[in-house]
Amino acid sequence: MSATSTAKRDRIELIALYVVTIVAAFVIAAILVNTSGGSWSKAVEAMVNGAFKNPGRWGETLRRAAPLLIVAAGSAIAAKAGIINIGQEGQVLIGATGAAFIMTKIHPGSPLMLILGVLLGMLAGAAWAGISALLYYWRRVPVVLSTLLLVYLSSQITGYTMTRKFLLLEVIEGSPTKIQNSAKTAVDSRLGIMHIFGNNVPLTVPIAIIFAVGVAYMLAHSVWGFRLKMLGLNPRTAQRAGVSHVRFGTMALLTSGAAAGLAGSLMLATGESNYRASSGFAASVGWDGLLVALVARNNPYASIPVALAFACLHTGSNFLAAAGVESVLVDVIRGLLVLALFIPPAVSELRKKRRVLATLTERA
């Protein structure tokens, strides 16, 4: 068979596999809904309404998608360098907490406050990821493990800052301070929101797209990106070519942490959870963003539609309760979907390899 027709057949096979696995994921989810006493058609309708059909909803979806895209682009940077950072959830949270310090406490007046807040948020996210870099390059603790441990730690640390007045706890005269969150951020530190056809689209959306495209360009066309790629593909060769594992690995990890911090602080600046930080502030943006990057195979351009799809699932889930289905269903769908998206490329690789081996043995 000629090479072109093989390539064509491969592509058709791959697409067919994607269709099959995605449909399978949704069928499993539908069965789960129906066996637990719900109705899958109502659930679908509720999710479509929640994601874009009802007034103002697609704005919400875009609002959710923007930080996912930023986190995903950041994850791609670390992944390109062969470093597996899976602590974005913590880095987003710490970033938002860092930004909250400036945005609620210090008042230099606009727009410096916003810039300073976002900068501190990025710095905080980078520092949080930096702990993992330190643990790895100094003590050989796998980055996977330390970043995960730091996720668990981050919500406790943030929670702690919300229990002390000198840190972030909101002080309300004459009321008990039971609800542990920060004060509202100052009006000066907020980022603009565009009103388009009755939808509120925060400015994070264009920022996220610019960021993702910028990251994609840097990874593909800059010396920096080339070095990271070299490090990821073969650290030994990279070292011989003068790309220091410690220096560029640390840099990649710090950059991806900073991106997560950026996402967190921009969420705060555009009014996530009513402009207040709390220990639950990250709301799975870190996990979702990471999954977006994994599904998009660390390609920032491909991350854009994937982030949108994941955001649709999230905003759609807000309407599920009204349809009599637990909103955690979405966590199940997302998990199944990610597994479904992992399978086709792996299967097609396996088949390709087998075919090559078969032709080799034929020749022999």
Add this chain to the structure above:
Amino acid sequence: MLAFLGSFGDILANGPLYQSTFRLAAILVFAAAGEWVAERAGTINISVEAMLLGGHFATAIAYTQTSNFAFSLFVGAIAGIFVSSFQAYLSHYLNADQFGIGLTLNILLLGLVAFLEPNFDLSTKLAGEVKVPLLYDIPILGPAMFGQRWPMYLVYAVVPLSWWLLMRTKWGLEVRAVGEDPQAADVTGIHVNARRRHAILYTGFIAGLGGGVYLLGQVGRFESGNIGGKGIIAIAAVIFGGWTLRGAVAGCILFGYVDALRLNLPNIVGHDFNAQLLAALPFLATIVVMLIFAKHTRQPASLARPFIRGLK
């Protein structure tokens, strides 16, 4: 100063503290004894968290239906194997990214359990306490190690089992070879990815059992947050132990002790600590301990490297 030393003495001589150390360390030991095998085969298996949760949940369902402790634990172990089969086949048959799969499984299972839980009217209770004669009378350690609910004693079986399997059987030798040098193992005719899958399935078996033991021997009531990060700490314990079983068990005891301290410190010292900082203690301690001790160990040479024949 004297008061400080006095309270320090209280902590050291506190019987209940050792008892809860044993209980909290036990679940870590289950997870770590399995994870150790998987890591020696070359996989960092972060879905051990999902396997614990799967076992925990399945045991709760089985006990609600049958009220039979032994059978429920068996079901938990099977559930652990079921969860681990996804990790095993996706990462070592299809060669998908092991961390991506592990993370997705953790998230998926957490969602699945939260979604399914309201459909089952779960009611579980603790298994009976068994005091081992003679050994129970050892001061302080006796009640902690030999005065537990009976499922806890399974921990005394899984540690030697893991050790024997990996260090004294042909299968174990092959598993270790696969974790060190898969290319060489492949040349000698060992099916590399099959051995890695077996190791992960074994992890699922032990971790699922551990999740069940934790339910019936310690907490008594199912909550989806019960497992919260214990699998991750168990992985840290394996690394802390330098990929030896006794080191991993020592790590589990250390991390279990810190966890017990978190629960018991306010009672012993009689001082209210900040709840968030106390809850952070096990994770903080894990990170600090890794920072101090992790350097002088040698990891399996092919840890976290996928094996694809013809590619190095």
